[in-house]
Amino acid sequence: MTKGVAGIGKTVLTQKFTLDWAEDKDHKDIQFTFPFTFRELNVLREKKFSLVGLVRHFFSETRAAGISRFEEFQVVFIFDGLDECRLPLDFHNNEILTDVTEISSVDVLLTNLIRGNLLPSARLWITTRPAAANQIPPECVGMVTEVRGFTDPQKEEYFRKRFRDEEHASSLISHIKTSRSLHIMCHIPVFCWITATVLEEMLKTGEGGELPKTLTEMYIHFLVVQSKVKKVKYDGGAETDPHWSxxxxxxxxxxxxxxxxxxxxxxxxxxxxxxxxxxxxxxxxxxxxxxxxxxxxxxxxxxxxxxxxxxxxxxxxxxxxxxxxxxxxxxxxxxxxxxxxxxxxxxxxxxxxxxxxxxxxxxxxxxxxxxxxxxxxxxxxxxxxxxxxxxxxxxxxxxxxxxxxxxxx
Structure with a gap:
């Protein structure tokens, strides 16, 4: 299980793992990697599948290849975003399932996969925000890791990669460093992305005033920037027009x-x-x-x-x-x-x-x-x-x- 706060990079971490595996750069002992998101599994909460059927639903290539059993392969299942899960995950009352071809609800498939009843040879990786981690029984979790976000040098590296213009990047970084709270919050990659969007616009338009210093304030500014983009780019408005048309x-x-x-x-x-x-x-x-x-x-x-x-x-x-x-x-x-x-x-x-x-x-x-x-x-x-x-x-x-x-x- 990998924990991490919102926007810290859990999804990107699973994507990087899958990409490295697909390009044969790492994890060469694994034959199959199946990345799922709870967001997508939620959509199927009323449907029924076997484990093989669920895999084929998301990864049609397995059907084309005629793969119907996974016991003889090294398989990794990735389940990203437990905090987004809207399935009951009823570990106490769900029926026990051991056959990968037996049809049941997605919830029953997941609880049995996590408990090790279904395909016990498989390796599972679940990502979650910390508050939702307790939905998985502790005895089912073999290792817990945490995504800590960017270090100070990595924050600078992000902005220098985001803005190729060295002068532009340095200006943004110095702006961020003037606000201690803003600089601290930039350890979260998604916040860096939003901050870059907002500050780029503020510097471009020469807007003065205080830099956004809180999470809510930054998201409001982000919304304002998007509204301005719509007004100028799509509606033919001027930069000076009120942005809340x-x-x-x-x-x-x-x-x-x-x-x-x-x-x-x-x-x-x-x-x-x-x-x-x-x-x-x-x-x-x-x-x-x-x-x-x-x-x-x-x-x-x-x-x-x-x-x-x-x-x-x-x-x-x-x-x-x-x-x-x-x-x-x-x-x-x-x-x-x-x-x-x-x-x-x-x-x-x-x-x-x-x-x-x-x-x-x-x-x-x-x-x-x-x-x-x-x-x-x-x-x-x-x-x-x-x-x-x-x-x-x-x-x-x-x-x-x-x-x-x-x-x-």
Whole structure:
């Protein structure tokens, strides 16, 4: 098992392992490597397969090669993103399965594979955020490693590779070093990517002011940059135009609703019908993925249908938190309310709603989550309560300055 916080590079690590194996650079004793993601396995939670059938579903080459047994081979199964798993993983009650050709649910296949009942000769590698690691019984885990992220020299190496222009790269690195908190957070590769996107735009446009110093602040700036790209590149607008145009506001609202609704349902891959429910025109779906290429991408993989996902789970978590925040402060609707009803009126507070209740329920929900899947969502939601961050969002939320209150206490 490999642990690591969000964006630290767990997925890339598994991809590098698989690439090195495929190019015969390493792990030469292994005949087959089968990389799965829990994100994709979630889509099959209602389907039934044998282990051989599941492998053939994802890797059709095994069918073409006529491989029906794996006992005589050295096989590695990679399961990436346990924290994204929405299967029950019921190790205590699931039936025991030992035959790789016997058909059962994906959940039963996984628990038996992990327990060693199914194909005991296989080696398994599971990656996860730390909070979800306890979903696997300790006796099933033979080794635990942790991805620690970039060291200080590696941070510099990343930015110098990202920006070939030496002067440009040095300028960015010196900017980052002026903020201790920003420099520390850059040990997370995905944060480096977002930071590079934001700071490149700030330096290019000559924007002054304080550098973003917190996670939430950086993600807000990232959203602003994407909105500017859409406005200038696709809408023919000027750099000086307000970046929250009615069109970009509508787009953020739709993506935020999609992010929140699907996070609630435990879905990280979406179909066209999910987009329609959130008011995203199917014909415009490709424009969404094209315009917000760094937020939302369109994939054609195993599935006949078009499927969509956010480029990183943290982007979905941020947009979901933003949706809850904007909905609460614009209309007083409490999306985290427990009341099971389709009527928003029942979730609506009195005028001038007190956000303390919103944050309290969010904290309680995050604490009750067994796999920590709301931890980052909560961090973003609380970060959005700061007046400094609300000021950055002014234009998305139409209200007077006096209504923007600092909830940092």
């Amino acid at each position: 009615p069109e970009s506001r509508k787009m953020i609202e739709s993506l935020g609703k999609l992010a929140f609704d699907q996070l609630q349902k435990g879905n990280l891959i979406f179909y066209e019908s999910d987009l329609t429910e959130c008011g995203i025109d199917i014909r415009a779906a490709s424009v969404y993925s094209g315009v917000f290429t760094q937020i939302f991408r369109e994939e054609r993989g195993l599935y006949q249908d078009k499927v969509f996902c956010f480029v990183h789970l943290s982007v979905q978590e941020f947009l979901a938190a933003l949706h809850v925040h904007l909905t609460f402060f614009s209309s007083g609707v409490h999306l985290l309310s427990e009341e099971q009803t389709t009527s928003l009126e029942s979730k609506r507070f009195k005028p001038n709603p007190d956000p303390t209740c919103l944050y309290q329920i969010a904290v309680e929900k995050a604490l009750l989550s067994p796999n920590g899947n709301l931890d980052l969502f909560l961090r973003f939601l609380l970060g959005l309560s700061l007046e400094t961050n609300q000021t950055l969002l002014r234009g998305l939320l139409t209200q007077t300055g006096s209504e923007l209150t600092d909830q940092s206490e």
